Amino acid sequence: MAFMHALTTSVSATGRLSDGVQAEALIRSHLEAIKECPYADTYAELLCPSLAAITVPFQFTVAIDTDCSDDGGFTFPIETCSGETFQRITVGVSRESRPVLSMTTFKKL
Numbered sequence: 654m655a656f657m658h659a660l661t662t663s664v665s666a667t668g669r670l671s672d673g674v675q676a677e678a679l680i681r682s683h684l685e686a687i688k689e690c691p692y693a694d695t696y697a698e699l700l701c702p703s704l705a706a707i708t709v710p711f712q713f714t715v716a717i718d719t720d721c722s723d724d725g726g727f728t729f730p731i732e733t734c735s736g737e738t739f740q741r742i743t744v745g746v747s748r749e750s751r752p753v754l755s756m757t758t759f760k761k762l
Contacts (some may be wrong), residue, residue: 676746676754682707683744684758687717692762694734695719697743698730713722714750718743721762 683704690701696717698705709715719742721734734740740762745755 664696670675672748672753675710676748677756679707679709679713680744680754680756683717684714684756685740687742687744687760692740692760693732700711703746712748715755716745716747734762 669749686701686703686707687696689703690696693700696704696719719734722739722741723736724738738761740760741757742760743755743757746753
């Protein structure tokens with residue numbers, strides 16, 4: 654019985670690790686694609702064709718959030734970046750509605 658419990662725990666841990674590794678790869682791919690895109694208030698496949706080339710496995714969901722700041726502080730985020738200096742881009746990955754991983758990068762406009 655103890656062996657079966659240990660085996661189940663091992664399989665569960667491997668699955669979580671695999672989700673994290675896959676989420677990190679998806680996030681890095683999305684961030685690289687966004688770097689190739691011209692500046693936008695939001696990054697979507699229609700505005701950024703390099704995002705459309707990324708295959709997202711059906712069990713995962715990718716969300717891209719952006720906000721802007723004129724001083725890099727982001728104390729009072731601004732939704733529309735016209736005339737601002739910095740853009741914060743956060744890419745998050747969920748699996749079956751559970752957050753797995755998110756990463757943030759900054760773009761100087």
